[in-house]
Amino acid sequence: MASHITHPQPRTLLPAKHDSQVTSKLDLLLEKLTQNYKEQNRLSQHQHEEASMYLPGGSTRSVLHFDPFPMTLASGHDCHVTSLDGKEYLDLVSEYSAxxxxxxxxxxxxAIxxxxxxxxNLGGPNQQEAELAKQLVDRFPSIEKVRFCNSGSEANTMALGTAMAYTGRKKILVFENxxxxxxxxxxxxxxPFNIPYDFVIAKYNDIEHTKSLLSPDLAAIILEPMLGGGGMIPATKEFLQFLRRAATDIGAVxxxxxxxxxxxxxxxxxxxxxVYPDMTTLGKYLGGGFxxxxxxxxxxxxxxxxxxRGYFHSxxxxxxxxxMSAGVAAGKLLTEDKIAKANALGDRLRDGINEMAxxxxxxxxxxxxxxxxxGSQVGLHYAGDEQEKLENCVFFYMLDQAIYMGxxxxxSINLVHEEHHVDMVIEAFRGLFEEL
Structure with missing residues (x-):
């Protein structure tokens, strides 16, 4: 299942000689795009204002907010979503990979x-629970037994607690971003909402810095093999191999x-x-959308x-x-070929954006x-003195082209996306670069 990895370059600022020209274009473009967005989403604006009377920020997910107001979604089909104002968008968010x-x-x-x-709600064990557990044990080499919970947040919280109970230690090594x-x-x-555990924070992909923080009182080392929310930064194989050896040497999970x-x-x-861990946490798409x-x-x-054994988890x-039922159905649908196809589409999109840039x-x-x-997960990083403006321009330009991204x-490319969808996105970026 070949898919290439792109590691980021440092976010170097653009040379000063380009700043004024770029800033002027960004200001003009962003003003036009923001005005277009407001005019095309009047119902979303009204919905946001009404929701804000009862919900801080008008929603219960901070990641979904953006100024001047977030777009309210009314429905979805295949790889498209439709706004409350009736406009259909190619969905590149894919519910943040779920x-x-x-x-x-x-x-x-x-299945639903x-x-x-x-x-x-039956209040007892069910057959689907055992079937889904078997799917996951068969699929992931590091998992011999598995427990379910309600979110990735819960899964990681439980895994850390398990590691501390298992080792009798308290410190946890984590990584920036x-x-x-x-x-x-x-x-x-x-x-401010982080669990008040004894966290030690190391630099991702930095073996020497991480090595300086290792100690025999570490209960666990936890990381994503590719930073997700941190910008789609893959780990190097050498870094993961180092962590595997280090965890074994000091007896950490x-x-x-x-x-x-x-x-x-x-x-x-x-x-x-x-490189195989002692524990793995899972979530999002494996629940089939639930x-x-x-x-x-x-x-x-x-x-x-x-x-x-005295450890109660319920x-x-x-x-x-x-x-459980949607997860079982989803597991039966997932194949190597489908993953390879989505990864190839993501690689093509990533390469296309970088080549044009x-x-x-x-x-x-x-x-x-x-x-x-x-593969199918792509993250955009911006350079120059006006990174926030550039991020806004990209986002609103894509919305203007009927493309919805984070x-x-x-x-996040999903299994329903096809070549012509990637063509559409590449052409949209081409138009954006011409504007800039």
């Missing part, structure tokens, strides 16, 4: 209908957060790199949850029939943007 199967996969819809007939959910977020700004990256290889990026989380690992660690919706600047200058990532430059 909508891997698009918005109307027949087999998943059938069957669940409605079967009963929604790592995002492991609402309660373990190590981005540019301090997160190595945890791979594959909530996003498990979609990039049928057996997860751990198999692509041939809330879902899972954490698993080797028999010895997961045996802590056997009855009588949750009313951990095995809810919607997530390089052509738009004189030799030896820094391109305005760079696309990074692996505001921060997040792009």
């Amino acid at each position: 909508a891997l199967f698009g918005h109307s996969q027949p087999e998943i819809l059938d 209908r069957a669940t409605l007939e079967q009963g929604i 790592g995002y492991h959910g609402a309660f373990t977020n190590f981005g540019d700004h301090p997160n 190595l945890i791979f957060d594959e909530i996003i990256t498990s979609r990039l290889h049928i057996h997860g990026l751990q198999t692509h790199y041939n 809330s879902f989380g899972a954490f698993g690992g080797n028999d010895e660690i997961m045996a802590m949850f056997n009855p009588g 949750g009313t919706y951990n095995n809810n029939l919607f997530s 390089k052509k738009c600047v004189p030799e030896d200058d820094v391109a305005l943007m760079k696309a990074t990532g692996f 505001k921060r430059g997040f792009i």
Whole structure:
């Protein structure tokens, strides 16, 4: 399942001689695009104003907010979403990688209908729960036993707690720009909602810096094999190999957060790199579009949850029939060929953006943007003194072209996307670069 990895260059500022020219174009373009957006989304504006009377910020997901107001979505089909104002968009957000199967996969819809007939909340173990667990154990080499929960945030929280209980230690090694959910977020700004654990923060992909922070009192080392929320920055194989050796040497539990990256290889990026953790956390698309989380690992660690061991893990919706049934259906749909196709589309899009970006600047200058990532996951990074303006211009220009991507430059190709969809996006970027 070949897919190439793009590592980022430093976000070097554009040379000063270009700043005034670029800034002027950005200001004019952004003003025009913002005005177009307001005119085309009057119902979304009204909806946002009304929702803000009851919801801080008008929503319960901060990542979805942008000024002047976020676009309200009314429906979705295949790889398209439709706004409240009735405009259809090519969906490159794919629910931040959770909508891997698009918005109307027949087999998943059938599973949901069957669940409605079967009963929604039964209050006991169910067959789908065991079937989904078998799928995951068969698929991911590092998982011999698995437990379910309701989100990736829960999965990572449970995995860290498990590692601390297993080792009897308290310190946890994490990495800059790592995002492991609402309660373990190590981005540019301090997160007041982080669990008050004893976190030690190292630099991602920096072996020497990480080595200086290793100690025998570490309970766990947790990281994404590719930073997701941190900008689609893949780990190097050497870095992961180093962490595997280090965790073994000091007796720490190595945890791979594959909530996003498990979609990039049928057996997860751990198999692509041939580096296997002690525990793996999962979520997003594996619930077939419903809330879902899972954490698993080797028999010895997961045996802590056997009855009588004193470790209690429960949750009313951990095995809810919607997530279990949709997850089973989704698992049956996922194949190596489908993943390879999505990865190839992502590679083509990433290469196309980078090629156009390089052509738009004189030799030896820094391109305005760079696309990074692996396979079907693409992240955009911006250079120059006006990074925020450039990010806004890209986002609103794509909306103007009926393309919906993540505001921060997040792009997720799903299994429903085809070559002509990528053609459409590349042409849109070509038009944007011509404007700039």
